[in-house]
């Protein structure tokens with residue numbers, strides 16, 4: 001954990017599963033010329049190393065805690081004195097009376113308000129969850145170069161979003177549950193749909209079905225990487241004797257029924273490898289979310305769908321499945337796009353609510369961001385140092 005001890009402020013998104021925290025540190029300064037090397041975690045693109053550098057001011061840091069371990073979050077705030085030295089990157093200082101007020105969103109801002117007061121003497125200043133998600137997404141799309149990317153066939157392609165042509169879009173936030181929000185402008189949005197089959201379902205069912213062998217979410221993701229969903233899923237080819245059903249555009253490898261093979265085989269859960277179970281489950285849930293998202297985009301004539309939420313975790317198989325679902329059902333018309341700071345939309349939205357100004361204009365001119373592979377992006381120019389797609 002990074003050492004620093006003054007000049008900070010923070011915002012929280014306290015969700016059903018995770019607490020997301022964004023905090024500012026002015027002691028941990030950075031400049032446009034500073035070069036730092038940060039490497040991707042080895043297993044895949046999952047990275048917790050997400051910081052935003054405000055040139056000449058300090059850094060925004062991103063941290064998460066499990067909601068069940070809320071005491072870790074309280075200890076972190078207290079031991080790093082996050083709330084007691086409030087200064088803001090735009091030099092608008094907290095007044096003495098504001099120092100005990102922390103912007104917080106998510107259900108936990110209500111549920112745990114008393115706990116924050118009792119343990120730390122902090123007042124949670126509640127900000128609406130949907131407002132924060134949208135503000136966070138708009139902020140990232142406007143302020144961070146190449147925040148969004150597509151993922152298809154193993155390739156990430158970073159995109160430069162035209163600020164003048166950003167709206168409308170569908171924002172799909174995949175947390176414990178899923179929210180689908182039609183966004184038409186700053187503070188102009190409507191939650192048009194959602195599904196309870198989301199990240200919590202994957203983790204919850206995954207824990208049960210793999211017999212609790214995976215104690216953490218990331219372990220469950222790793223398991224799924226080593227699995228083969230064809231062992232349990234019923235494919236079109238299983239029904240058609242290995243053939244495609246080409247008349248309606250279904251290849252033999254298309255999943256006809258998730259987990260469908262388990263009915264016909266005389267097997268118990270223990271007879272299946274946890275890896276294969278995890279893989280089928282991840283594919284089923286990601287596919288379903290991709291399809292429902294596209295149907296909602298279709299409802300409102302939206303071509304762009306941005307996916308956020310901690311479920312995605314930069315996980316290639318998840319992103320690939322969602323992208324393929326959107327591409328398949330839209331016949332290539334709609335695009336699934338992902339966000340590098342996917343899990344922190346709500347917390348960033350809460351953070352930007354400290355400022356009265358439009359969040360996109362807020363600090364974009366002084367932003368410099370460190371991509372995990374060492375490429376720097378400033379708020380005004382293109383990323384320097386590597387081609388847009390590090391894998392191409």
Ligand code: ADP
Pocket residue numbers: 014015016017018019066106174175176177198199200201202203217218309310311312313343
């Ligand atoms: P919420 O606000 O509902 O807590 P999040 O956006 O934080 O939603 O996403 C929670 C989901 O993220 C979990 O249900 C799980 O699928 C996934 N997840 C990713 N990383 C983790 C992790 N380290 N611990 C728990 N869940 C994780």
